[in-house]
Amino acid sequence: MSDITNTPAAEYEAQLGDYFALLKPRVMQLVVFTAVVGMLAAPVSVHPVIGFASILFVAIGAGASGALNMWWDADIDAVMKRTVGRPIPAGKVQPGEALALGVALSGMAVMMLALSANLLAAGMLLFTILFYAVFYTMWLKRATPQNIVIGGAAGAFPPVIGWIIATGSFSVEAWLMFALIFMWTPPHFWALALFMRSDYDDANVPMLTVTHGRPTTRRHILAYTVLLAILAIGTGFTAIGGYIYLSFAVVLNVLFLIGAYRIWQRDEGDAEGDNYEVERKFFRLSLFYLFLHFGAILIEATLRPYGLGGW
Amino acid sequence: MPLNVEHDLHGRRKGRNVGVGLMLGAFVVLVMVLTFVKITQTDFATGPGAVGPASGTAPVEGN
Structure with missing residues (x-):
C-alpha cells in the first residue's frame, strides 16, 4: 500500500x-x-x-x-x-x-x-x-x-x-523616512499593549507594560510622540518635504500629541472605565498617521516633475 | 491494490498545486521581461563591462 x-x-x-x-x-x-x-x-x-x-x-x-x-x-x-x-x-x-x-x-x-x-x-x-x-x-x-x-x-x-x-546609495532623506517609522513604532505598539492587556503578560513577553508598569508606558508614549512630532515636522523642511507634506504633518502631529497627552493623563481606573477608548483611538490614529505622512511624501514626489511639489 | 489515479488527496491538493503552478509561471514571465528590459537599457558599447577604446580604457600594450 x-x-x-x-x-x-x-x-x-x-x-x-x-x-x-x-x-x-x-x-x-x-x-x-x-x-x-x-x-x-x-x-x-x-x-x-x-x-x-x-x-x-x-x-x-x-x-x-x-x-x-x-x-x-x-x-x-x-x-x-x-x-x-x-x-x-x-x-x-x-x-x-x-x-x-x-x-x-x-x-x-x-x-x-x-x-x-x-x-x-x-x-x-x-x-x-x-x-x-x-x-x-x-x-x-x-x-x-x-x-x-x-x-x-x-x-x-x-x-x-x-x-x-x-x-x-544612501542619503539623508532616506534616513529621515527610516527615522519616521522608527520613532512611530514604539508609541504605536505600546498603545496596543495597553489595551491588549493580558496578552503579553500571558506570553511572558517583556513588554514595557509588563516590566515597568502601565504609568511608565504612558510616559514613554508621550515622550516618543513629542520626539516624533519634532522629527516629522522637521522632515517637512527637507528635500522630500514641501507645503503639502508640512500641512499634513502639522495637523497629524497636533492630533497625535493630543492623543498621547490624554493617554499620559489617565490612570488604569479611567482606562478600564471606558474600556481603553482613548488608547484604542490613539492606536487607530497611529495607522492613519504613518500612511498619511508617507502619502504626503508621495504626493510631493509625484508633483515635483510638474514644478508643484517640494519647496 | 491498484492506486486510483484520482485519489482524494489529489482533489484536496489541486487548488494548491494550480496556485503554485501559476506563481511559477508568473515568475518565469517576470524574469523574462526583466531580462529584456535590462538588456535593452544597458549600453554594451560604452558600459562598464565594455571592451576596447569605446570603454575609455586604453588597450594594454605588450612588453
Missing part, C-alpha cells in the same frame, strides 16, 4: 492561503507602500518593470522574515488572543514548513533584488531580514522591554531599500 492511501482523509491539507498568511500580508502592505514611496521620492527615475520587480522582491523578503518570525514565535502566538489564529498555532501549517518557506523565499528575494536593482539594495534587504528574524525575533523580543524600540528598525528599513533601488 502506498503512503498516499495512509493519509487520513480528515487530516487538514494546508491551502495556498495558509502559506500566504505566514507572510504577514498586512505587514507586507506597509512594507510595499513605504518602499514604493522611498523609491519614488528619490531623485532618480526607475524603469517601471525594474521598479515593480524590485518592490515585489522586497515584499517577498519581508514576507519571508514574517514566516521565520511565526516559526520561532509559535509558542508565544499560541497563548496570545491576537495571534492564536495564525497558521502554526491553528495547526494548519507545520513549523518546519514555515521555516523552509522563510529560508527559501529569503534567499530567492535577496538574489533576485541583486539582479533587478543593485547589490547594495539586496544587502540591505538581507540585513533587514536578519535584523527582524534573528536579532529581534530570536533575541530582543524575549530579552528586553526595549524590544519594540530597537526591533522597530526592521520595519523602518523598507523606504531606505526603496531609495537605494532608485539611486544605488
Whole structure:
C-alpha cells in the first residue's frame, strides 16, 4: 500500500492561503507602500518593470522574515488572543514548513533584488531580514522591554531599500523616512499593549507594560510622540518635504500629541472605565498617521516633475 | 491494490498545486521581461563591462 492511501482523509491539507498568511500580508502592505514611496521620492527615475520587480522582491523578503518570525514565535502566538489564529498555532501549517518557506523565499528575494536593482539594495534587504528574524525575533523580543524600540528598525528599513533601488546609495532623506517609522513604532505598539492587556503578560513577553508598569508606558508614549512630532515636522523642511507634506504633518502631529497627552493623563481606573477608548483611538490614529505622512511624501514626489511639489 | 489515479488527496491538493503552478509561471514571465528590459537599457558599447577604446580604457600594450 502506498503512503498516499495512509493519509487520513480528515487530516487538514494546508491551502495556498495558509502559506500566504505566514507572510504577514498586512505587514507586507506597509512594507510595499513605504518602499514604493522611498523609491519614488528619490531623485532618480526607475524603469517601471525594474521598479515593480524590485518592490515585489522586497515584499517577498519581508514576507519571508514574517514566516521565520511565526516559526520561532509559535509558542508565544499560541497563548496570545491576537495571534492564536495564525497558521502554526491553528495547526494548519507545520513549523518546519514555515521555516523552509522563510529560508527559501529569503534567499530567492535577496538574489533576485541583486539582479533587478543593485547589490547594495539586496544587502540591505538581507540585513533587514536578519535584523527582524534573528536579532529581534530570536533575541530582543524575549530579552528586553526595549524590544519594540530597537526591533522597530526592521520595519523602518523598507523606504531606505526603496531609495537605494532608485539611486544605488544612501542619503539623508532616506534616513529621515527610516527615522519616521522608527520613532512611530514604539508609541504605536505600546498603545496596543495597553489595551491588549493580558496578552503579553500571558506570553511572558517583556513588554514595557509588563516590566515597568502601565504609568511608565504612558510616559514613554508621550515622550516618543513629542520626539516624533519634532522629527516629522522637521522632515517637512527637507528635500522630500514641501507645503503639502508640512500641512499634513502639522495637523497629524497636533492630533497625535493630543492623543498621547490624554493617554499620559489617565490612570488604569479611567482606562478600564471606558474600556481603553482613548488608547484604542490613539492606536487607530497611529495607522492613519504613518500612511498619511508617507502619502504626503508621495504626493510631493509625484508633483515635483510638474514644478508643484517640494519647496 | 491498484492506486486510483484520482485519489482524494489529489482533489484536496489541486487548488494548491494550480496556485503554485501559476506563481511559477508568473515568475518565469517576470524574469523574462526583466531580462529584456535590462538588456535593452544597458549600453554594451560604452558600459562598464565594455571592451576596447569605446570603454575609455586604453588597450594594454605588450612588453
